[in-house]
Amino acid sequence: MTTVWVPCDAASLSVGADEVADRLTAAGVTVRRNGSRGMLWLEPLVEVETPRGRVGYAGVSPADVPALLAGALAPTEQCVGVVDEHPWLAAQHRVSFARVGVIEPTDLAAYRELGGLRGLERALNLSPEQVVAEVTASGLRGRGGAGFPAGIKWETVRTASADVKFVCCNADEGDSGTFADRMLIEGDPFTLVEGMAISAVAVGATEGYVYLRSEYPHAVRTLRRAIDIAYAHGVLGESVLGSGRRFDLDVRVGAGAYICGEETSMLESLEGRRGEVRAKPPIPALEGLFGRPTVVNNVLTLASVPMILADGGEAYAALGTGRSRGTQVFQLAGNVARGGIVEADFGISLGELVEGFGGGTASGRPVKAVQVGGPLGAYLPPERFDLPLDYEAFTDAGAMVGHGGVVVWDDTMDAARMARFAMEFCVKESCGKCTPCRIGSTRGVEVLDRIRAAQDDGVRRTQLVLLEDLCTTMTKGSLCAMGGLTPMPVRSALEHFPEDFGLPAPTTEGVRP
């Protein structure tokens, strides 16, 4: 009996994976559902078990099923060979994503077999101080975008005293061009559950919440099922793995507000209020959810923790570059030939990502720009492809790594239009609490409209002065990163693509005259 794996990841479903699975089942084949390998341009990527390993077939449609089962696709281009040996995967370093696409997402036995729960078991045999020390030694920094050292945050929560402490996972992955949180939750949710349980053990928390976007219904279902299974097997509940320590975990679904990806806004939303950001201090580590000490970490941060505890902080710290330790899960999206998940050690260059893994644009036209780090990240031209993916190197270049999303654009892109879009997006998604963000973004749209429509250079120059002034006000005066970083795509678009704003093109040194 043939066994065929068909991904159940939302991306794969969006191009017909369920229909393929139904057709295979009807043909009498054993169908198993894995997450996605992250080679999204190949989806639906169907894998047939063979003595050599799982052999992949790309872009399978229901009509291809008879030929697939007859072996007629093996000699065609649709066959990509043994998936584990695929050069695109073999060139990566999958740590957080080691099991994604390999196992059935909620198969706890398979999870254990591939190293799952070793981290939690070890954490339960260490003191909380030692667990935090491992995370600190690993150099792990927050993957949500800010890059704050996770160990320092955990230590703050650990040493705070309160009747109850919380661990909250920020899974409100609203940045366009990012989907790693979703794919991890849909492909290997126990890694997140384990990471949160370790965090709870380390800081003395008894309750956890995953704040997950409503735009991710498949992830919500998978995570809820995983949590139920974890309870049934004693991974969660009144005695985590028999340790006598309690940890309860629940999923809370967002309601379509981008701003709730900002940690304090997320906490407000979890408490049942409008997602308006809070002023800091007090920091959430001391006064977070319901005013109690709270760990707030991104999905990928928490998903890195099981491996750190299993293999030791030093092993994780050995990867990466500078102060950016470990691996980052990059996401290639937009107009890119080979889009998907690239997990690699920090330090890989932007060009290796976009041209090496990504293969340039999907349209076949030249790359004009890439936007790194979501809607609030900078637009960079191919001349900056030498930049290493490293928090500090990106900051120095006026950009940010953010959540690791890379959106590729071809030469039909209009940078001035995208600068305007950045302001327009801020108008729509600002929570409205602080003035620079609420009003500045509307003024930004107006100023950019005037620049784009300017017929004479004098008007244009005047408006550019206003735009610069406005960007400074938003950057320095906003309460959170929404208003504070909206100027980043605007300024970078202007710096690197002045010709789109009606200004002279940059000189060879990249300096605007």
Added chain:
Amino acid sequence: MRQRGPGPAPAPAPADQGRAASVRVIAEELRGVRGPLLPVLHEVVATLGFVHEDDVPVIAEVLNLSRADVHGVVTFYHDFRRTPPADHRVSLCRGEACQARGAEQTYAVAADRWSASPDVEVAEVFCLGNCALGPAGTIDGILHGRLSPERLAGLTDGWPR
């Protein structure tokens, strides 16, 4: 999610007794969880289609909140719609990654096609997490990738215009 269409829908008719009772049951069932308001509102939308203005005082009373608190939350979040849904709904992503693959054209075609239709809502969304297979969108709640005006027309074949 914001809508394009024939202008604001008419205000729904006053809620009947049965609706108020259903809302009360939902609110009472979820009252015990921490921060119950969002879960309650999600459940109201899931079972009754939208949040009626008359639901607000019922929820406020059960959860011991002010009406203003509940109203403020309902109006902050895109998901808590306040009018009954149309028969069909197309939500198209207008995030950067989908724009880089031509989402704006698909969105314009859809908005134009159904601009006068009372049966089809066209909404913009910002990111469905399908950024490598864009343009992405949901059609009656089902996620689709690699959308184009042609593919959208094929997927909505037979719908009212």
